[in-house]
Amino acid sequence: MNTSEKPHPPAVPRNRRISRRLLAKHGIKAACRRGSLDLGRDIAQGVLDISEDGVRLVLREPVKPEEEVSLTLTATAVVRPLKRLGSVAWVVASADGTFCAGVRLHKRLLYADLSRLVRP
Numbered sequence: 001m002n003t004s005e006k007p008h009p010p011a012v013p014r015n016r017r018i019s020r021r022l023l024a025k026h027g028i029k030a031a032c033r034r035g036s037l038d039l040g041r042d043i044a045q046g047v048l049d050i051s052e053d054g055v056r057l058v059l060r061e062p063v064k065p066e067e068e069v070s071l072t073l074t075a076t077a078v079v080r081p082l083k084r085l086g087s088v089a090w091v092v093a094s095a096d097g098t099f100c101a102g103v104r105l106h107k108r109l110l111y112a113d114l115s116r117l118v119r120p
Contacts, residue, residue, distance in 0.1 A: 019052040022118035030057055031072040032103070036085050038070040045098055047073070050117050052108045054089065059099045063088045069103060078116050082109065 024047040032044035043063070048056040055071060063069065065088050073082040086103040093099055109117075 021049040021051045021054075021056065022114070024048065024050050024117060025075060025119050027076055028117055029074045030055065031074075032057060032059065033070050034063070034067065036068050036070055038072070038083070044071075048100070050109070050114065052111070052114055054086070054102055054104045056100065056102050058094075059091075059101050062093070062099050063091055063101055065090060071103060071105075073117060075117055078113070082113055082117075084109070 028047045028050075030044040030047045031042040033040045033042060043059050043061050044057050045060050046058040048058060050056075050073075055073070067088045069086055069088060071084050071086055073084075084105045084107055086105045089102040089104045091099055091101040
């Protein structure tokens with residue numbers, strides 16, 4: 001290496017999100033079920049944040065990346081529950097035995113629906 005060359009700084013991971021994540025309002029509830037039929041046990045424990053394209057959830061049991069799930073989001077500000085299908089983008093285990101997962105929605109949330117689910 002030439003002494004006049006500066007070392008390159010480490011690569012910073014690029015944010016590849018299409019839309020910004022927003023914190024979920026208190027009282028937002030999610031139901032997450034494996035598969036697209038909305039059948040089976042609800043494995044969601046809580047909602048961390050929401051964007052037009054995805055939801056970050058706390059789950060009671062592990063899921064696999066690319067696994068299809070059905071989500072139902074409910075809130076006092078939402079007249080009827082919002083239902084969406086999605087695919088698990090990533091999942092990590094937490095120290096308390098739960099799992100944090102990012103779900104990529106197959107159909108984007110409308111801005112009006114999103115605004116009722118997130119903090120201002």
